[in-house]
Amino acid sequence: EAQVTQNPRYLITVTGKKLTVTCSQNMNHEYMSWYRQDPGLGLRQIYYSMNVEVTDKGDVPEGYKVSRKEKRNFPLILESPSPNQTSLYFCASSYDRAEDTGELFFGEGSRLTVL
């Protein structure tokens, strides 16, 4: 089954304790991206990757890191989480071919609470 898998789905942590949210896709997609969703703001892009070893900032990258060492994985790293990073996080992927619509396939979301 084609899917984007995120872990953990739910996490409560404390300020300053490093954490990683994993994301893996099995569709051989070139493009991967992280979004955060906050009430009234829709989804905003944090980081994206066009392919292996190619990453770049989205609209709200502060406080986050990513890496793309393998095509299928795109982890999101919070080196020193703060309460304003409490949010619902989505990983998404898509093909990056001219003939595609560019539909993004989303993971199920990871709800993070930073105390």
Added chain:
Amino acid sequence: AQKITQTQPGMFVQEKEAVTLDCTYDTSDPSYGLFWYKQPSSGEMIFLIYQGSYDQQNATEGRYSLNFQKARKSANLVISASQLGDSAMYFCAMRSFTGRRALTFGSGTRLQVQP
């Protein structure tokens, strides 16, 4: 920069009636795609419908249709014969086919279908 505007924070509709969710967008890109996603209370993002900027005809997918008016930069979602299961948050989004190819989301419309 791209921008998506959804002016209806919440909508009510009676079961079996049709409803239109508004979406306007702004972009300087000549080529782009427009998407609608549904987010039920369980949180996952479900792709509903896609419209390419060069598509001549409005997109349809079952009970969903996209009323695309390029000159007015609007991409309204029409749901026919509403069902109780349609109660959810709906997001309009746009993706440029150039640059970082981010999917830019509106703030969403919460639809409640009443029996």
